[in-house]
Amino acid sequence: MQSVVIVGGGTAGWLTAGVIAARHQARIQAGLFSVTLVESPNVPIIGVGEGTWPTMRATLEKMGVTETEFFRHCDAAFKQGARFAKWTHDSPEDGYYHPLMLPQGFTQINLAPHWLGTRSDRSFSDYVCPQGPLCDQGLAPKMITTPEYQAVANYAYHLDAGKFGTFLRDLAQAEDAGAIEAMVSKDFGGAALSSATLDAATLEGRFVRWLAK
Numbered sequence: 001m002q003s004v005v006i007v008g009g010g011t012a013g014w015l016t017a018g019v020i021a022a023r024h025q026a027r028i029q030a031g032l033f034s035v036t037l038v039e040s041p042n043v044p045i046i047g048v049g050e051g052t053w054p055t056m057r058a059t060l061e062k063m064g065v066t067e068t069e070f071f072r073h074c075d076a077a078f079k080q081g082a083r084f085a086k087w088t089h090d091s092p093e094d095g096y097y098h099p100l101m102l103p104q105g106f107t108q109i110n111l112a113p114h115w116l117g118t119r120s121d122r123s124f125s126d127y128v129c130p131q132g133p134l135c136d137q138g139l140a141p142k143m144i145t146t147p148e149y150q151a152v153a154n155y156a157y158h159l160d161a162g163k164f165g166t167f168l169r170d171l172a173q174a175e176d177a178g179a180i181e182a183m184v185s186k187d188f189g190g191a192a193l194s195s196a197t198l199d200a201a202t203l204e205g206r207f208v209r210w211l212a213k
Helices: 010-023 025-029 055-062 067-074 112-118 124-128 131-136 161-174
Strands: 003-007 034-039 049-051 077-079 081-085 095-099 156-160 178-181 195-197 202-204 206-209
Touching: 003 010, 010 025, 010 034, 010 055, 010 161, 049 161, 055 067, 055 156, 067 156, 067 161, 081 131, 095 124, 095 131, 112 124, 124 131, 156 161, 161 178
Parallel strands: 003 034, 003 206, 034 178
Antiparallel strands: 049 156, 077 156, 081 095, 195 202
């Protein structure tokens, strides 16, 4: 394979372009490989908040991004889980956390019977994991001395999707990923093709299609 074409920009498209370009830098520099992203000039990116999964840390690190740079450019914040508020009744105290941190030893023992046996008012999450109290106290999942992308408590990110898309685009283009603003006039239904018709040209390569921006 010598050419990859990504149809659709936004977070998903530019993240894909950046990961592929970073992985194949030697071949790109030697002129043996290319990555091109086709982005519509008429469909704007929806600039809303976006949440990620903890695997995003490893992805950004592989792309050569510093976590500090990412936070500054994307209005990022730590995400430690989700809180389901007023889950059973309309009370401020009613709710539970789905943390991103797994209980230690959870693959060796089922902790649920032990939690049920206590007849405690504490949620299962709070009984087996410290991440809920960390969130309640407004504490971060790592210390200032913790290395970038490393965690004391597992975490992901909340971020500005519009700024993240722009950030990823700049990173991918810095890795020599190409960009074309055009509408793809041939609908290939998600299947991989060797070429596609654009507004004014035909582009060839192995295609990756994103259905949403």
